[in-house]
Structures are given as C-alpha cells and as structure tokens.
Amino acid sequence: MLLVRRAQNPGKGFWTNPGGYIEQLEPIEETIVREVMEESGIEAVVTGVAALRDQPRDIHNVYIAFAMDYVGGEPRPDNYEVDAAGFFTLEEMAEMNVAPFTRWLADIAFRGQSAGLLKDVAPIVPLNGNGLFRV
DSSP: OEEEEEOSSSSTTOEEOOOOOOOTTOOHHHHHHHHHHHHHOOEEEEEEEEEEEEEOSSSOEEEEEEEEEEEEOOOOOOSSSEEEEEEOOHHHHTTSOBOHHHHHHHHHHHHOSSOOEEEOSSOSSOOTTOOOEEO
C-alpha cells in the first residue's frame, strides 16, 4: 500500500494515504491522480471507490478513498506536505505510526470482501466531465 508521512499538522509524523482537496471545477479523478503524484511521485490510475468516511466536525468533511492501479514512478516525498513515501505491507505497517483512518483503509484494501464501486468506463449515456462509479 502506498503511504506518505505527514510533515505538517494536522497529522504530522503519521503515515497516511496520499490525498488532498479538490479544486474548483477540477474533475475528481484528476484530483486523485494529481494529489498522489504531488505527494508521492507515483503515477496511478483510478479504478474505483474503496470507502467513504463522513466526519461531522466544525468543518464537515466527507472523505472518498479511491482504489488505484500503479502505473509508474518511484516513491519520493514532496518535502513540503510529506517527508517520506513508500510502498508497505500490512506487516510493515504494524510497526509504523500509521493514522487510524489509514489503518482502516489498509484493512479494506488487503482484507476487503467487496470490489467497491468500480469506475464506469462505458455509461449508457454520455456524461462527459462526470466521475461515474457503480456497483
């Protein structure tokens, strides 16, 4: 599993999945690919939605965790948001300072019983610019 170590708060020192916020008018799939590349140096393609997390707080956050396939590149941190990056097994992660949400995602990735919501590559109607995922 690809992980990055956070260099800033919140979460400084924790290993997490790469991620970030979507920019106005940016398609969600482009956001995911961009954030993974920026934080880890890894090129990957989105294959589906693995999990959702609803976090009601002062600022209500909804997190969408995407399944991806590795395309290329060597893990390298951006040395701003993250100070380390790499691929790790569950066994290696057990000895690391992994954020709780990321531990949950790793369990889904390695032990999940569902394919999740898969990218719809051939929708029945053209919906250009939409990120479409289905069961």
